[in-house]
Amino acid sequence: MKWKLDKKDLRSFLQGLIEKxxxxxxxxxxxxxxxxxxxxxxxxxxxxxxxPQKPVKDLFFPQSEVMFRYEKVGKEHQVVSAxxxxxxxxxxxxxxxxxxxxxxxxxxxxxxxxxxxxxxxxRKATTIICLGCNQPRSTCFCSSMSGGPFIRTGSDLFLIxxxxxxxxxxxxxxxxxxxGNKFLKEADGNDSKRAKELEEKATQKVNLSTPxxxxxxxxxxxxxxxAFTPSLKTGLRAPERVNSFLPIENIEKKLDPIIESPxxxxxxxxxxxxxxxxxxxxxxxxxxxxxxxxxxxGQRVRNWDSCLFPLYSLETSGHNPRPTGRERTRQRIMxxxxxxxxxxxxxxxxxxxxxxxxxxxxxxxxQAIKDIQDY
Amino acid sequence: xxxxxxxxxxxxxxxxKAVDLVIGFAEGTLPLRATPIFARTPExxxxxxxxxxxxxxxxxxxxxxxxFRVGLVVKGCDARSVTALSLEKRFQPGQIVLIGVPCQRMxxxxxxxxxxxxxxxxxxxDGDFIVVKGEQFEVSLxxxxxxxxxxxxxxxxxxxxxxxxxxxxxxxxxxxxxxxEIKEFEKMxxxxxxxxxxxxxxRCIRCYACREACPMxxxxxxxxxxxxxxxxxxxxxxxxxQFYHVIRAxxxxxxxxxxxxxxxxCPMEIRLTYLTGKLNQDVKxxxxxxxxxxxxxxxxxxxxxxxxxxxxIK
Numbered sequence: 098m099k100w101k102l103d104k105k106d107l108r109s110f111l112q113g114l115i116e117k118x119x120x121x122x123x124x125x126x127x128x129x130x131x132x133x134x135x136x137x138x139x140x141x142x143x144x145x146x147x148x149p150q151k152p153v154k155d156l157f158f159p160q161s162e163v164m165f166r167y168e169k170v171g172k173e174h175q176v177v178s179a180x181x182x183x184x185x186x187x188x189x190x191x192x193x194x195x196x197x198x199x200x201x202x203x204x205x206x207x208x209x210x211x212x213x214x215x216x217x218x219x220r221k222a223t224t225i226i227c228l229g230c231n232q233p234r235s236t237c238f239c240s241s242m243s244g245g246p247f248i249r250t251g252s253d254l255f256l257i258x259x260x261x262x263x264x265x266x267x268x269x270x271x272x273x274x275x276x277g278n279k280f281l282k283e284a285d286g287n288d289s290k291r292a293k294e295l296e297e298k299a300t301q302k303v304n305l306s307t308p309x310x311x312x313x314x315x316x317x318x319x320x321x322x323x324a325f326t327p328s329l330k331t332g333l334r335a336p337e338r339v340n341s342f343l344p345i346e347n348i349e350k351k352l353d354p355i356i357e358s359p360x361x362x363x364x365x366x367x368x369x370x371x372x373x374x375x376x377x378x379x380x381x382x383x384x385x386x387x388x389x390x391x392x393x394x395g396q397r398v399r400n401w402d403s404c405l406f407p408l409y410s411l412e413t414s415g416h417n418p419r420p421t422g423r424e425r426t427r428q429r430i431m432x433x434x435x436x437x438x439x440x441x442x443x444x445x446x447x448x449x450x451x452x453x454x455x456x457x458x459x460x461x462x463x464q465a466i467k468d469i470q471d472y
Numbered sequence: 473x474x475x476x477x478x479x480x481x482x483x484x485x486x487x488x489k490a491v492d493l494v495i496g497f498a499e500g501t502l503p504l505r506a507t508p509i510f511a512r513t514p515e516x517x518x519x520x521x522x523x524x525x526x527x528x529x530x531x532x533x534x535x536x537x538x539x540f541r542v543g544l545v546v547k548g549c550d551a552r553s554v555t556a557l558s559l560e561k562r563f564q565p566g567q568i569v570l571i572g573v574p575c576q577r578m579x580x581x582x583x584x585x586x587x588x589x590x591x592x593x594x595x596x597x598d599g600d601f602i603v604v605k606g607e608q609f610e611v612s613l614x615x616x617x618x619x620x621x622x623x624x625x626x627x628x629x630x631x632x633x634x635x636x637x638x639x640x641x642x643x644x645x646x647x648x649x650x651x652x653e654i655k656e657f658e659k660m661x662x663x664x665x666x667x668x669x670x671x672x673x674x675r676c677i678r679c680y681a682c683r684e685a686c687p688m689x690x691x692x693x694x695x696x697x698x699x700x701x702x703x704x705x706x707x708x709x710x711x712x713x714q715f716y717h718v719i720r721a722x723x724x725x726x727x728x729x730x731x732x733x734x735x736x737x738c739p740m741e742i743r744l745t746y747l748t749g750k751l752n753q754d755v756k757x758x759x760x761x762x763x764x765x766x767x768x769x770x771x772x773x774x775x776x777x778x779x780x781x782x783x784x785i786k
Contacts, residue, residue, distance in 0.1 A: 366510075372679035400707050
């Protein structure tokens with residue numbers, strides 16, 4: 098780490114950016130609710146929250162995006178492409194898990210055979226300034242998914258919150274373009290030492306707090322509440338802090354033979370079939386293309402979709418090959434832990450913990466992973 | 473103890489095969505959370521729990537288990553939903569066995585998290601207090617200060633109708649602050665109301681957690697999913713978001729038991745119950761009707777009488 102940015106200079110640094118590029122960063126929508134937004138004023142930026150509800154993928158693959166517009170004028174048909182990206186973009190404050198997720202989406206949208214123009218344009222025009230996680234949450238399991246609270250992969254610049262200043266690492270070519278920025282000062286030995294300590298502490302924390310669930314959630318009866326649940330009955334029992342990762346190795350192989358297993362009959366039971374986990378997931382990327390048309394004009398729009406919605410797989414004939422929650426939950430798990438690894442050699446989960454934290458019925462994917470491995 | 477009685481009742485029902493499964497609450501994997509459990513054997517029923525975090529309305533699972541005989545753990549509000557569903561003929565008589573729990577009012581986990589600095593890692597109940605612990609802190613918070621809005625207003629905590637009531641009926645009263653969100657809404661001018669509604673709905677991500685958490689949203693095809701006719705688009709245009717929320721609320725008129733499950737499910741913390749609450753209040757004033765209290769009285773908006781006031785239809 099050679100550089101630092103004093104927090105008292107942050108406002109001016111951001112204002113300088115806003116003048117030159119389109120800046121995106123987390124803003125507070127209401128108490129406890131955050132979102133990445135295009136920044137007009139430096140004061141809007143709020144880097145205090147660990148991860149906004151919606152992941153950073155929304156900036157590259159927006160939830161709703163117009164592809165082109167069309168109109169019939171007399172006997173003529175006019176088709177106009179959606180406006181492309183005109184300005185350089187900077188994303189500030191994305192967390193390492195979300196940045197990892199972008200590299201997973203790159204495999205698909207910037208694939209060997211097909212390149213998605215909408216995604217590609219935004220990706221090329223964007224510099225990612227990642228912020229390390231000093232305080233990983235108890236729901237974070239990035240280190241089990243080949244990530245970590247200070248993993249730099251995919252980041253152009255990397256920030257470390259040192260308290261009074263951010264430590265700055267310029268990693269890629271795009272990142273090195275910031276080297277001349279007048280607000281970047283040289284960091285001294287103490288800053289580097291502090292950064293290293295923070296990194297070690299956070300990495301250790303996420304490694305330790307990644308729970309080791311014991312037994313099977315739904316399929317086996319627990320005489321005792323399982324290990325990582327702070328028991329309400331027995332008082333403040335510390336969750337087991339063991340140096341352990343989620344058992345993720347070879348999960349795709351484990352899933353192959355159980356596709357028709359009764360395992361899924363029980364796993365999906367509590368899922369109510371909403372789209373919280375998939376829409377807030379930084380790697381989920383299913384979409385639906387619709388025409389929004391009225392009279393002689395319309396537009397073709399691409400919207401996020403969710404495999405947990407019945408409509409997702411409903412065919413025109415009325416037949417639905419995934420008729421119940423059983424098949425739909427299975428699809429969610431299979432896509433992340435079997436199909437994606439088979440095609441791209443990567444698990445489509447970064448361990449950000451959003452699906453764990455926001456599920457209305459506490460469906461915990463960490464428990465599901467353990468259940469699969471134990472089955 | 474309620475928890476013990478719930479377990480005993482569930483075990484008994486399962487042992488004598490009076491039901492195929494019992495749906496209740498088990499320990500969650502996160503502090504301040506319980507999670508639904510589907511117990512099929514008396515042994516599995518040993519995982520049933522009861523505490524102030526049993527926030528879900530489990531009646532929403534009845535549509536998923538429509539072919540089974542279900543023992544259902546219900547609070548006052550959940551039992552009202554079941555009565556309302558019964559009036560709408562959603563199951564056969566005798567198919568559902570209600571294990572009624574007189575409710576202590578549920579605790580709002582998000583309110584608690586916001587009251588402390590740092591992540592809550594452990595929590596437990598201690599009499600009238602919730603003790604929460606994080607890396608740098610341990611605090612006791614007064615339970616009554618952190619109740620869900622819908623719970624504060626509740627005057628039907630003891631299930632009105634239950635096949636097995638596992639505890640003594642509790643005293644029914646609403647807290648002073650009850651319904652203050654409806655009162656505040658009523659105080660606003662139409663423009664202010666619209667701005668408030670607009671601001672709340674603007675955060676919607678169309679995950680439909682509010683719909684799925686609600687027992688009364690059982691339509692085989694929701695109006696948002698209909699493609700012919702297409703009532704609204706699927707993007708994030710403000711008019712589409714607003715349309716969804718207006719219709720969702722209206723479809724609940726005189727059917728909503730004010731359990732608050734919709735608002736608790738929303739990951740974007742959109743306020744929803746002021747709308748359904750206001751509509752319920754109107755139904756009560758206009759028709760003297762409350763959802764799920766009288767098992768014989770159909771919801772006023774889905775019935776008619778020859779003596780009905782007809783002037784508004786021209």
